[in-house]
Amino acid sequence: MRLDRQPARINPKPISLTIPRPSPLNGRNLALLFYALLLLWSLAQIDLLSGSVINGGGWPLLLRFAQGAFVPDLSPAIVLLALESALITVAYAVCGTALSLLIGIVGGLLSSERWWQTLFPQQAGRARQRYLFPWLGVRAALAGPRAIHEVIWGLLFVTVFGLDPLSAILALALPFGAITARVFAEMIDDTPRAPLHALQHSGAQPLAALCYSVVPQALPDLVGYSFYRFECAIRSATVLGLVGAGGLGYQLLLSLQSLRYEQMWTFLYALVLLSGLTDLWSGALRQRLGHGDDRESLIDCRRAPRAPRADPLVRRSLLVALVVTPLSFWYVAADWGKLVAPRSAALLADLAARAWPPRLEVAFLQELTAQAGQTLAMAVIAATLAGLGGMLLAFPAAALSRNPGHGASGLTALLTRSFLLLCRAIAEPIWALIALFVLFPGVLPGAIGLALYNLGILGRLMAETVENLDRRPLQALRALGAGEAATFAYAEVPAALPRFLAYSLYRWEVCLRATVVVGLVGAGGLGRMLGEQLARFDYRAVMTILGAFIVLTVLADLASAFLRRQLIRGA
Amino acid sequence: MDAIPVFELQTVSHSYGGVQALSEVNLTVCAGEHVALIGPSGAGKSTLIGLLNGSIAPTQGTARALGHTLASMGLRERRAVQRRIGTIYQQYALVENLQVVHNVNAGNLGRWSLLRALISLFWPLDIERATDALDQVGIAEKLYARTGTLSGGQQQRVALARVLVQAPQAILADEPIASLDPERGREIIALLLDLVAQRGTTLVVSLHAVDVALACFPRVVGLRDGRIVFDCPSAQVAPTQIEELYRTHRIGIGDVA
Incomplete structure (x- = not known):
């Protein structure tokens, strides 16, 4: 008897029932469309064609910087200095x-x-x-x-x-x-x-x-x-x-x-x-x-x-x-x-007096709007990169609990986790400074800095999600003969996706707030503008920029809440 | 003895939002009585217990506990009455990551000053009383165990010990054995009845287990759709009455008044 023949129909009677497919015009798809448009607009802000994105002159510097990794200065004076400054950082943190x-x-x-x-x-x-x-x-x-x-x-x-x-x-x-x-x-x-x-x-x-x-x-x-x-x-x-x-x-x-x-x-x-x-x-x-x-x-x-x-x-x-x-x-x-x-x-009183009233000239507001757009684009790209990267790396990072007792899984997990740890050990502005070796200030270096750091955070959270998934649906699919890939697509991904999305959306809000630090080291957006005005002691302009930041943050929180509601059932 | 009834509901109705949970219920429980409340899920048993301990105020009618109308009292006075009524819950209502001794000592909170309560969280006070209460429910050795590590039956015993420390005049129990297996459930009910018998405490228990209610309680009250269907000595409850009480509605709940 052949085992791979076409299975028998569930119901031998002729089909008399047709149920119409639900309309694709639902809240979820609209939310996805909204997000896709936002991402496209953000990518357009990078302005790749203008020729002012990649700084070709920076490559030798980057090379020299990379070479430094193999010959760090380990003279007693510098090591002592590193120790002392680490102590100061810890003390501040405590x-x-x-x-x-x-x-x-x-x-x-x-x-x-x-x-x-x-x-x-x-x-x-x-x-x-x-x-x-x-x-x-x-x-x-x-x-x-x-x-x-x-x-x-x-x-x-x-x-x-x-x-x-x-x-x-x-x-x-x-x-x-x-x-x-x-x-x-x-x-x-x-x-x-x-x-x-x-x-x-x-x-x-x-x-x-x-x-x-x-x-x-x-x-x-x-x-x-x-x-x-x-x-x-x-x-x-x-x-x-x-x-x-x-x-x-x-x-x-x-x-x-x-x-x-x-x-x-x-x-x-x-x-x-x-x-x-x-x-x-x-x-x-x-x-x-x-x-x-x-x-x-x-x-x-x-x-x-x-x-x-x-x-x-x-x-x-x-x-x-x-x-x-x-x-x-x-x-x-x-x-x-x-x-x-x-x-x-x-x-404080002097500061308050010099910061009032906020600057509202048209030219300044135009510049502000442009920079706010860059900031928004930076956060969207960063969160997208970090989210996608996190989703890809979460599974290898959780390899050991997915395939226990498998030697190669252990190594994969260790390597992925070390990479994620490295990503989040170095703060966003430092990543951005490194990116600025070869990129001109703008959306991209800031987005890369934010993306790398947040990838480290998201990857860990997502790996934990994968580890804590209910294994029973998986075992049920394996038991009915589904292959590895099918089990992955039908059990693991759908179970993990809502939380992946929730984490990524929340990271978007975090990224938007953190655009200010990558901006301050020169990456671009409102943060860079803020740094320039602070250096000029123009506190009226600072006031306006802070106001713009708060408005942007509130808008992003609302948008994120909307996407969360539409994309994730029961969130 | 005391002429004032321990609990008295006079034409009490209660609704949550627009949903009527209890309709014109009359109930009098005298000192020393042991009463079982039975009825299907959603009959209003938990609401009735809540009315008796003052955690729920009637929408209409008067609910009195120990002679006081709890709903119309000031907070301080109400607390003074509430500390004379102990309640046991289906889900135990214990703090799982506290040691048993603190959960038991929580029964003292109506009497203790705030300072004393705080000190006891770090250096348990009045251990003798807590140990004695735990001993009576049969788990004295668990005094310093973390509550969450105990089994369901043991946790309900901790809740019982908390009520013993509170030493109330009346004990209410809302489905105290619904989360336990039948054997553990019977043990808890037997223990509860034994403890209240020694002290002459009034007891009102809502139960899913009809057999336990009929076998162990002299008085049984049947509740259905927020109304009292029967209220009589358990010996007089006819099997047809029980059947009627739990009969399922034919379609949905459309015929509920």
Whole structure:
């Protein structure tokens, strides 16, 4: 008997039923069309034909730079300098994280709905009115610092407090605090309600009821997220160094500007080592504490099973944090007196006076619009590249859990993961600076810088998604005889795609905010314009540019929310 | 003894949005009574329990607990009454990543000052009372275990211990055994009845398991579509009444008033 004959019809009766195909004019396809047009428009902004994209004269420099990788300057003086500047960067990151956690905890509680609901319990229906104003007030107050990138905060603080470590620490603490507050609020509001209600309805007073339910419920997430924030702070402290705050980033820029590529590589290696180690450490911690990743992990299924608090790595890490935090505050020796000094207040008032009214001349606004377009295009291209790259690399990066016990899979996974780690160990502006060797300022170098760094982040997140996929549909398809490729296309990809899209769209919002840092090192867009006006002390223009940035950010968030809603079912 | 009924519902109705969950329910539970509420899913059992402990306010009618109309009281006064009523839930309502001792001590929160409550989270206080309560539910050795590591039956025992520490005059239980296997469920009900019998505590339990309700509770209340269908000693409940109670609607819920 032949086995490969045509299978019998399911229903031997003649077909009498035809169901019309659904119309292709649905929200999903419209969203895809919208995205495709946006991408095409963004690519057109690169203006490849104009001849002002690739800087042919830069190749010898790039070659010299690349050669430096093999002969980093390992003289004791430079190694010591690298060590010392790494220490400064770490100390900034620790102090900034510590302060941002303080802001985050207070702000997170006050902007969570659970807190207000518990303090003002009411019977159903009338509940909201009593706390609506303070609740929304706190949320609004936290939205401002979040919308502005930490580097811009850094530049503003420098004009008020001078080149003091205080400026760097506050520049980290303020936006990070606001972001942390928002994430903490979501974590608090996500905790299961039943335990809190049980306590409330057995007559416990509100604060005690919160301490016995919401606080311990949210704590592992909060701790996990705090370590993730520290990881981010290390990268941001480096970037702040690039704009003058000192530490590794500052040394990197100095050696680049003086064309000492061998020294630059010493600092680059130090940076990769520092970011890489922090990354691995915080990743290991978060695995134990549940996924405390950015808002990205809040997109879905965050309630992973938890290891007990007694885990030795978690305990030791908390202990280290406890010891290192006061040491860091001592080491950076920031001049805290400046916070309340009359001179700072006077400088702030002066800054405010010089920044008002914002510049609104037609010529300036035309330039602003053009640069805003470049910024938008930069973010779209960067997120697209990072998203596509992440989707491609996620599967090899997760090879080991897809084909356990396979030697080659282990090697593939290790190589891919190392590449992703390298991508995210080097901050966006440094990638952009390297791209600027051979590219003229414009959309492309900025997009490449943003894309490489965000590829590192997205690839890791997507690999985790692939690892955590439900394997049962896969096994079912294999069991019915589907091949590897078919299983991949019918089970793995559809299961992973919604989260891939959600991550990529969120990355788009992140990229748009980060265009400012690649701009400041000269890549182009609003960030470059901002840097030029700051150098000219034209604070009225700075004010207008910041306004444009906020408008752009809000628009991008809305567009991203629209795409998310249309493309991802149930998101 | 006490002339005031422990729970009293007078022509109570409750609706969520436009959906009527309870319609003109009258119910009186006296001190020391043990009552089982039975009825199909969506009959209004959970709503009724919520009305009794004050977590839900009636849309119409009056709900009194221990002589007080909870819905019209100030927060502080209401809490003072609520701490004399203990509730057990189907999903235990415990914090899984806390040690058992803290979940049990949460029963003290109505009495403890905030400072004392906070200190206890770091250095457990009143351990004797917590140990004693856990001992009575048979899992004293779990005092310092992480709650999430316990089995479902053990977690429901922790919830019971929390209520014991609270030492209320009345205990409400909303489907306390619906998440457990039949054997574990019977154990929990037997334990619950034993504990309330020792203390003379009033008990109202909503149950899916009709056999358990009829066998273990002197009084059974049948609920269907938000109305009380019967309310009588369990010995008088006829099999036809049970059948009628759980009979499925022929098409959808279109014939619900």
